[in-house]
Amino acid sequence: MRARRSASLSASASASSTLISTVTVLVIATSKPHKLNIPTGSGLIVVDDSPAQRRIMPPVILVGQYDSPFVRRVAVSLCVLGFVYEHDTRSVFADFDAMRRVNPLGRIPSLRLDDGEVLIDSAAILDWLDLTVGPARALIRPTGAERRRALRLIALATGAIEKAGAAAYERFIRPPDRRWPEWIERCRTQAAGAIEALAAEPWQATTRLDHAQITTACMVRYVRMTDPDLMPAGRHPSLDALAERCEDLPEFKGTYPTEYAVPRND
């Protein structure tokens, strides 16, 4: 049995959690005003909270811990869109064989749908979420310049995560005598380049979150956990402000990773 995780999205949102077999289950109720009383494990999720359009769908299970910014951006998007999901918090490192049975790549996130289909890769999962809620509620524009801009920002943010992550794996996981400092510096330079490009963008304080903001804010938290020297407070004021705004929201508070849990070979 694993430790149970719970998160509160807001004072008005109800949250309940139940342990089911080997997965830790986190059921997060929508933080929006229209709430349904859905019994845990009933197989129902709210995908649209407006009375006219409220629809009920079977459950999804998000696989992966929130210290992965790829998992976190999916979790935040699920919450923003009003989905209730179960959370499988097994570790991609400690539970590697089990994770490989979910995703042959042995990576997170995965999203298991009610019919057993497993979506892998955060971009594919977010695409499914957007298609499920429809273009009016999707967290990215369907076409045009705004979509292209969002995709560029997302590519920079996910690229920064990948490069900071590659450097972190080298620094933390590899035995010290097998580390390659030049490679680590190359990865860090690439991450820093993407961060600078993102910092030069105008980040408006919009009322509605989108994938570019969510992914970039998740990137900021991840980089600050793994390699804080890449993003000292004050160096990138626009990203500091974006991250502060996002981390203050219930969807982010409920998925906040306090530590980076990779095996360490110090």
Ligand SMILES: N[C@@H](CCC(=O)N[C@@H](CS)C(=O)NCC(=O)O)C(=O)O
């Ligand atoms: N492109 C993938 C990247 C996923 C990814 O890199 N996940 C990391 C955690 S942040 C992982 O599973 N790492 C374990 C490994 O690759 O062995 C996505 O967007 O989902």
